[in-house]
Amino acid sequence: MVPGRNLCMAGWNKEYSGRLMSSQDNEYGATEYICVDSNPDRGHSSRSQHFRLFDVEARCGTLKCPPYVDGQEITCVVCSSQT
Known part of the structure; x- marks a missing residue:
C-alpha cells in the first residue's frame, strides 16, 4: 500500500486505488491505516456491530x-510486484 499516490511505481501492477482511512477520528492519530478501494463491493451482514x-x-x-494540501483527504494505491 502506497499512501499519497494514485499510480504504482514502474515495475509494479496496480491492484486498486482509493482513500487512506483509519478507525479513529481524532487528533491523537490512528494505530493503523488502510487503503479502501474507491469502488468497494458492498457486503451484507446481519451482525449488529459496525x-x-x-x-x-x-x-x-x-x-x-506541498505536495500535500492541508485538510485534503489522502489517496492511496495498492500495488503488487510484476515478478
Whole structure:
C-alpha cells in the first residue's frame, strides 16, 4: 500500500486505488491505516456491530506541504510486484 499516490511505481501492477482511512477520528492519530478501494463491493451482514472508518486528512507540519494540501483527504494505491 502506497499512501499519497494514485499510480504504482514502474515495475509494479496496480491492484486498486482509493482513500487512506483509519478507525479513529481524532487528533491523537490512528494505530493503523488502510487503503479502501474507491469502488468497494458492498457486503451484507446481519451482525449488529459496525466498524466505522474515517478519511485521513493531510495536516501541514506533520506532512510536507506541498505536495500535500492541508485538510485534503489522502489517496492511496495498492500495488503488487510484476515478478
